[in-house]
Amino acid sequence: MVLGSGFYVLSFHENDKLNISKGLNKMSKDVSLGKTFFAGIWDSNPVLRLLLGMCPTLAVTAAVKPALTMGLSVVFVLLFSNIVVSLLRHQLKPHLRILMFTLTIATAVTIADLYLKAFMPEMSASLGPYIPLIIVNCIIIGRAEACASKNGLIVSIIDALGMGAGFTITLCVLAAIREVLATGNIFEITVMPGSFTPWAAMGMPVGAFITLGLILGAVNIISKKTA
Amino acid sequence: MSNNETKNPILFFMQESWLLLVSAILFGCLLACLSAAWQPKIIQNEIDKFNALAGGLLSEAKGFQNAGESISVDIGKGKTYSVRVKKGTDAAGNLVGWAFVCEGSGFADKIKLVVATDAAFEKLAGFGVLSSNETPGFGDKITIKDGFYQSQFKGAPVTELELTKVGDAETIDSRIVAISGATVTSEAVVKTFNTFLLPIKEAMAEQGLL
Amino acid sequence: MPTPVAAGVNSWFLNKFELERLEMDTLQTLLLGFIGIVLVNNLVLTKFLGICPFLGVSGRLDMAFGMGLAVTFVVTLAGTLTWIIDHVFLIGTSLEVMRYLCFILVIAGAVQLVEMYLRKFFPALYESFGIFLPLITTNCAILGLCLFVNLWGIDNLLEAVVLSVGAGIGFTLAICIMAGIRENLELADVPECLQGAPITLITAGVLTLAFMGFAGMIR
Numbered sequence: 001m002v003l004g005s006g007f008y009v010l011s012f013h014e015n016d017k018l019n020i021s022k023g024l025n026k027m028s029k030d031v032s033l034g035k036t037f038f039a040g041i042w043d044s045n046p047v048l049r050l051l052l053g054m055c056p057t058l059a060v061t062a063a064v065k066p067a068l069t070m071g072l073s074v075v076f077v078l079l080f081s082n083i084v085v086s087l088l089r090h091q092l093k094p095h096l097r098i099l100m101f102t103l104t105i106a107t108a109v110t111i112a113d114l115y116l117k118a119f120m121p122e123m124s125a126s127l128g129p130y131i132p133l134i135i136v137n138c139i140i141i142g143r144a145e146a147c148a149s150k151n152g153l154i155v156s157i158i159d160a161l162g163m164g165a166g167f168t169i170t171l172c173v174l175a176a177i178r179e180v181l182a183t184g185n186i187f188e189i190t191v192m193p194g195s196f197t198p199w200a201a202m203g204m205p206v207g208a209f210i211t212l213g214l215i216l217g218a219v220n221i222i223s224k225k226t227a
Numbered sequence: 228m229s230n231n232e233t234k235n236p237i238l239f240f241m242q243e244s245w246l247l248l249v250s251a252i253l254f255g256c257l258l259a260c261l262s263a264a265w266q267p268k269i270i271q272n273e274i275d276k277f278n279a280l281a282g283g284l285l286s287e288a289k290g291f292q293n294a295g296e297s298i299s300v301d302i303g304k305g306k307t308y309s310v311r312v313k314k315g316t317d318a319a320g321n322l323v324g325w326a327f328v329c330e331g332s333g334f335a336d337k338i339k340l341v342v343a344t345d346a347a348f349e350k351l352a353g354f355g356v357l358s359s360n361e362t363p364g365f366g367d368k369i370t371i372k373d374g375f376y377q378s379q380f381k382g383a384p385v386t387e388l389e390l391t392k393v394g395d396a397e398t399i400d401s402r403i404v405a406i407s408g409a410t411v412t413s414e415a416v417v418k419t420f421n422t423f424l425l426p427i428k429e430a431m432a433e434q435g436l437l
Numbered sequence: 438m439p440t441p442v443a444a445g446v447n448s449w450f451l452n453k454f455e456l457e458r459l460e461m462d463t464l465q466t467l468l469l470g471f472i473g474i475v476l477v478n479n480l481v482l483t484k485f486l487g488i489c490p491f492l493g494v495s496g497r498l499d500m501a502f503g504m505g506l507a508v509t510f511v512v513t514l515a516g517t518l519t520w521i522i523d524h525v526f527l528i529g530t531s532l533e534v535m536r537y538l539c540f541i542l543v544i545a546g547a548v549q550l551v552e553m554y555l556r557k558f559f560p561a562l563y564e565s566f567g568i569f570l571p572l573i574t575t576n577c578a579i580l581g582l583c584l585f586v587n588l589w590g591i592d593n594l595l596e597a598v599v600l601s602v603g604a605g606i607g608f609t610l611a612i613c614i615m616a617g618i619r620e621n622l623e624l625a626d627v628p629e630c631l632q633g634a635p636i637t638l639i640t641a642g643v644l645t646l647a648f649m650g651f652a653g654m655i656r
Contacts, residue, residue: 051634054488055577062363084250091246098574100247102545106538107254111261114534118265121272125358129584132537136575138489182363200364204649205483209642216635217628224630255535262534306466306592334652336478337589362652 033158040162047170048219052138057171058208059130064187067175069123071168073112073131078140078160080108085148086156092149101144102135109134139167177211178202277341280355281315281326283372284343288315288323295434300329300426310427312436315343322346327427328357331419334411336360338369340419344385348428348437353381354416366412376413379403385424390417467599474603476651480578481611482644483652484585487578491612492637494569501616502609507569509605511551512579515544516601519583520594540583548574578608614644 046052053074060070084104085092092100113131116124124131134140143163148156176186182202184192201207282288294314299307308330315324326343339357344350354377356370369376375396382399389402390413396404405413431437480486487508494504519540527533552570555563573579582604591597618640627636 051492052489054492055485055581058488059485088246088250093243093246096244096247099542099545100250102541102574103247103251103254103538106541107258110258110534110537113537114258114261114265114269118268118272121269121276129581129588132540132584133486133577133581135537135541136577136580138575141575198364200362201646203363205485205645206642206649208485209638209645213631213635213638213642216638217631220630220635254538258534258538 033155036155036158037162037165040159040164040166041169042166045166045170046139046142046163047167048216050139050142052142053167055133056130056137057174058205058212060127061171061175061178061208062182062203063179064172064175066123066127067171068168069116069120070127070130071164071171073109073116074134074137074139074167075161075164076112077105077108077134078143078164079157080111081105081140081144082148082156082160083153085144086151086153089149097145097149098141101141105140105144106135139163174208174211174215177215178207182207276357277313277326277328280341280357281313281343284341284353284355285315285324285326287317288326289318291315291326294325295431295436298427298430300423300430302331302422308423310423312427312431314436324352325431326352327423329419329423331415331422333359333415334361334366334409338412338415338419340416342420342423348431349385351380351383351385351420353377354420361412362409365406365409368406368409369412369416376403376406376416380420385428387425388417388420390414463595467596470596471599471603472654474600475607475610476648477654479607479611479648479651480581480585480604481608482641482648484581486581487576487608490569490572490576491608491615491641492634495612495615495619495637498613498616498620501612504569505605505609505612508573508576508578508608509602511544511548511570511573512582512605512608513598513601514547514551515579516582516586516604517594517598518543518547520586520591520597523587524592536587540580544579544583545574578604611644615641618644 040046044050047054047057056070056074060066081101081104085101088100109132112134113124116127116131143159147159151159179186180191181199184190184196184198199207202211278291281291291313294312297309297311299309302308310327310329312325312327314322315326317323324343324345325348326341328339328341330337330339332338336359338359338361341355341357343352343354345352355372359367359370361367361369368374371377379396379399380403383403384401386401390405390410391402392405392407392410394402394404403413403417428437474480478484481488481491490504490508495501522539522543523536527536527539548570552563555570582601586597586600591600615637619637622636622640631639
């Protein structure tokens with residue numbers, strides 16, 4: 001029910017709502033694992049199609065490195081929660097399931113946070129509170145509800161990997177555009193000609209919002225052409 | 228819900244929530260184990276970062292040890308910040324300088340600095356930025372090691388520092404030239420120095436360290 | 438077990454002399470903190486928290502206001518509760534590793550309680566913003582505020598409460614401004630591919646540019 005209303009309120013137009021429900025139905029009916037995987041990358045890409053997980057998408061994409069770290073952390077948490085939920089799906093009581101999902105996700109996020117603090121302290125400091133905020137990332141609880149609590153282990157793992165890959169790729173593309181325009185570098189390698197004046201605004205919140213808006217517009221055009 | 232009146236409420240509660248309770252305990256244990264395994268590493272990371280920054284400022288220093296009691300500095304608005312001064316020593320164990328962590332409010336968020344001074348606490352050895360969230364391209368110039376802004380502090384006297392908009396950045400004195408376009412950030416760093424330096428010097432003299 | 442911090446909490450209520458001495462300083466800190474979190478560090482426009490409802494519910498002004506009120510209510514409750522739990526239980530017993538787990542469970546519990554309470558005692562109020570409540574559990578603004586209060590090292594209860602209320606009001610402000618703009622945007626000629634989410638994001642971008650003017654105002 002939580003997610004039902006979530007998706008309802010999140011949708012902008014009838015179109016979007018249709019897209020979301022199509023995406024979800026597709027996921028649960030599809031038996032082909034390859035299709036499940038690639039659905040997460042394009043057809044029901046969490047960021048571009050379902051508009052989920054916007055906070056990290058906007059917040060950590062000023063450079064590619066933090067975006068990649070964030071993407072991989074989300075893949076880990078998604079995998080952990082999908083595996084646990086899928087294994088326990090027959091024992092779940094309907095009214096306690098959201099609590100159980102939250103517990104699992106919070107545990108996974110704490111593990112990821114501890115790992116980053118211990119082995120990648122620089123990255124952990126620059127991501128700051130956005131790592132613990134993965135807990136409230138709608139993608140993860142959404143996949144636990146829509147896929148892992150209904151499907152077996154293998155499907156859940158593939159789904160987690162597909163969705164995670166879709167999220168990571170989107171984040172990296174957005175971050176690459178912003179980093180190149182904001183600093184002229186990517187992964188500390190200069191790619192822009194010397195005469196290029198960095199657009200400082202791209203590194204600021206305004207750059208995040210506008211770039212994502214334009215990417216969504218571009219995705220709309222592409223999907224209309226291929227449809 | 229109507230049939231649970233006939234059941235024992237505790238039994239009913241257990242039946243409904245055993246999975247939640249068991250997994251909460253299991254996850255708790257998992258986290259406790261991981262935390263116990265990684266906590267020393269996390270603490271070591273913080274020490275390493277401090278040593279790397281402070282060691283970059285005091286090039287002769289080979290190690291840093293806690294010195295004296297922690298000092299609580301009044302940072303205004305009825306708040307205090309607790310500072311732990313560390314003693315930098317060379318390979319032979321001789322005192323070469325002092326270093327400590329302090330913080331102030333910058334343009335966007337708090338700026339955490341590592342400040343180092345010479346052995347007599349008379350001259351600054353410079354500062355390094357532990358964490359900051361300043362505007363890229365403007366305020367974040369304070370983080371450039373040996374950049375125009377940071378180098379002005381190398382050798383500056385331990386007194387009340389003063390920020391100027393125009394001036395000669397080459398002369399090392401208590402006048403610090405601001406980064407153009409980031410006056411707020413430049414001012415924040417100078418203000419942090421003014422808040423911490425003299426009270427710490429006073430407290431260290433009281434503790435008999437100087 | 439009276440931890441040193443818990444004693445500090447008590448002093449805000451018990452030690453009148455200290456309170457009077459600190460009154461002016463405290464008032465200033467609280468006021469600056471409040472303005473800071475509403476305008477300068479607005480959670481939505483500078484920290485990217487609560488973007489999902491910000492994009493989803495900002496279509497109509499009355500809906501946006503309802504959502505804003507619900508968030509303000511829950512964030513005040515959650516911010517206060519998590520601060521108390523953090524300082525009384527977690528820091529005292531060095532169980533900081535359980536922080537995220539406790540925070541999210543407190544938030545989920547608070548949302549459930551508020552929902553049940555409203556449904557039973559204020560059905561009219563429940564009708565008007567009750568539908569937003571289940572959504573709030575996964576609203577980043579709530580957990581984000583709790584985490585930022587912890588990150589900024591807020592060490593007294595009063596300040597934590599003021600910041601929580603401020604965060605809620607800041608969220609309401611942002612979402613209502615957005616709703617006002619979007620109501621007018623419906624009459625504008627937007628390219629087909631940008632309709633809906635994309636143009637909302639671009640508008641939000643321009644809005645953050647406006648809010649950047651407040652940055653550096655409070656030090």
